[in-house]
Amino acid sequence: MFVDKVRIYVKGGDGGAGCLSFRREAHVPKGGPDGGDGGHGGNVVLEADQSVSSLLDYRFKHHFKATRGTHGMGKRMHGATGDDLILKVPVGTVVHEYSEEKKETGELIADLTHDGERVIVAEGGHGGRGNIHFVTSTRRAPAFAELGEPAQECWIELEMKLMADAALVGVPSAGKSSLIARMSAARPKIADYPFTTLVPNLGVVQGDEHNFVVADIPGLIEGAHEGKGLGHEFLRHIERTALIVHVVDMTGGYEGRDPVEDYRIINNELAMYADELAQRPRIVVANKVDVPGTEDAVRRLKEEVRKDAIAAANGNEFADGVDEASRVFEISALTGKGVDSLIHAIADKVFELRSAAKEAQEGEVQYDQVWQHKREQRDRKYTVRKLSDGIFRVEGVQIERMVVQTDWENDEALSFLQHRFNRLGLEKELLKAGAVNGDEIRILGRAFEFETAESTEDIFAELDD
Ligand SMILES: Nc1nc2c(ncn2[C@@H]2O[C@H](COP(=O)(O)OP(=O)(O)OP(=O)(O)O)[C@@H](O)[C@H]2O)c(=O)[nH]1
Ligand SMILES: [Mg+2]
Numbered sequence: 001m002f003v004d005k006v007r008i009y010v011k012g013g014d015g016g017a018g019c020l021s022f023r024r025e026a027h028v029p030k031g032g033p034d035g036g037d038g039g040h041g042g043n044v045v046l047e048a049d050q051s052v053s054s055l056l057d058y059r060f061k062h063h064f065k066a067t068r069g070t071h072g073m074g075k076r077m078h079g080a081t082g083d084d085l086i087l088k089v090p091v092g093t094v095v096h097e098y099s100e101e102k103k104e105t106g107e108l109i110a111d112l113t114h115d116g117e118r119v120i121v122a123e124g125g126h127g128g129r130g131n132i133h134f135v136t137s138t139r140r141a142p143a144f145a146e147l148g149e150p151a152q153e154c155w156i157e158l159e160m161k162l163m164a165d166a167a168l169v170g171v172p173s174a175g176k177s178s179l180i181a182r183m184s185a186a187r188p189k190i191a192d193y194p195f196t197t198l199v200p201n202l203g204v205v206q207g208d209e210h211n212f213v214v215a216d217i218p219g220l221i222e223g224a225h226e227g228k229g230l231g232h233e234f235l236r237h238i239e240r241t242a243l244i245v246h247v248v249d250m251t252g253g254y255e256g257r258d259p260v261e262d263y264r265i266i267n268n269e270l271a272m273y274a275d276e277l278a279q280r281p282r283i284v285v286a287n288k289v290d291v292p293g294t295e296d297a298v299r300r301l302k303e304e305v306r307k308d309a310i311a312a313a314n315g316n317e318f319a320d321g322v323d324e325a326s327r328v329f330e331i332s333a334l335t336g337k338g339v340d341s342l343i344h345a346i347a348d349k350v351f352e353l354r355s356a357a358k359e360a361q362e363g364e365v366q367y368d369q370v371w372q373h374k375r376e377q378r379d380r381k382y383t384v385r386k387l388s389d390g391i392f393r394v395e396g397v398q399i400e401r402m403v404v405q406t407d408w409e410n411d412e413a414l415s416f417l418q419h420r421f422n423r424l425g426l427e428k429e430l431l432k433a434g435a436v437n438g439d440e441i442r443i444l445g446r447a448f449e450f451e452t453a454e455s456t457e458d459i460f461a462e463l464d465d
Helices: 176-183 228-238 259-273 275-279 295-312 322-326 339-361 367-380 397-404 411-423 426-432 453-464
Strands: 003-011 044-049 063-065 085-090 093-099 104-112 118-122 153-161 166-169 201-206 211-216 243-249 282-287 328-330 383-388 391-395 440-443 446-449
Touching (some): 044 093, 063 085, 085 153, 104 118, 118 153, 118 367, 166 176, 166 339, 176 201, 176 211, 176 339, 201 339, 211 339, 243 339, 259 275, 282 295, 295 322, 295 328, 328 339, 367 397, 383 426, 391 397, 391 426, 397 411, 411 426
Parallel strands (some): 044 085, 166 211, 166 243, 243 282, 282 328
Antiparallel strands (some): 003 153, 044 118, 093 104, 093 153, 201 211
16 A cells, blocks of 8 residues: 655644732732743644645655743733644554654554544643742742743654555456556556566546545465465555455456355455454455356356355345345456446445444544543653762653753742652652762752752641641
């Protein structure tokens, strides 16, 4: 299948800083704090869009940033929120984390399979809180505010797996490539030896009302589900297509085989590869009926297909859908006979399946929430590492963000930071790692001295009363 891959760097907008300000009024010499919050930064969002057909936009431009939030101001005025940056990608884009350093693909972020589906790939930073938030009974005039939170930033890998609506499946030389060439503008290689096609070809077919995409899959042989004849590679492509068009060679093909036996083999390979493939909607095509002497084979194939349809309806031959499922399209990819009515049938079925998929979409995974949650859980973790005697390094996404968000010139801001550390249980972790009074603790480019519980308890007391 047509696969396109790009790696891009995304960064949300940083949060604006909270404001440090006090009220000034004519009759009040020193008013209370009135510093407003900084605005949140914008997010970088990926959105699947049907009108986008490739990842070409990301081939040459690799860096994408959302706008930052502006700073808070006096009189409790909030900063403005940064705009989200929406990056449109084709439907069928799979998004992974990517490590630029290790050149490694990481965890799956999302598989955007529906038009309009979205995922936030880099969240904007929260705005810093203004000093009005830090008033306590003992601290009436907080002389600090938070800086804005830095935004998330990361490299991601976008991979487009063009999703065909229907896949042409069958034994080698059944005429799959001939058929796609008949139905669309695709011009694949056609020849009378097996395995002419080695990578799938895609073609856009014009139906009466809707267009649809067909994939011509390389031929499958017995044992394909075990990897025979590159079977795994080929079967993998079918996983993402909603409809299987099974092409059967009525002449018995290159080895004078029995067409009904071929039909059985392919069905079996699909079922052995994955249960769901056995259940997948399917249209059966009897190809090469222009060749004299194929009538008997067509009759036997029809019987076989009808038997399958009845079995699928639990033996009830009058059940709804049995007649439809028993239908075999007699065509000649060579002369074009029967191809029009086959196109009609595929178009109808594809449209029906698309509508059903849209309805089912409601209850589907919201990648957005799943990914956000997963990342938050991970960001919260941190590690304490002893670098040498008396020196420890603390590493973790969230804890490092707290450090960046703090104004280190301001003592009150520092003791507030210490309070936040304690809520994460940092002191305990440091003690566990063997830290003692006076040791140096490093986080990012900052260093501070480890102090015993006494002083931190003081801070707790002050903040909690
Ligand atoms: N008489 C006749 N010959 C056909 C028809 N369709 C295909 N052929 C011939 O069958 C041979 C194989 O056709 P392809 O379209 O390459 O078959 P394929 O299924 O794509 O084969 P692989 O790519 O090897 O899996 C070619 O020689 C075609 O000309 C048909 O309807 N009638
Ligand atoms: Mg072919």
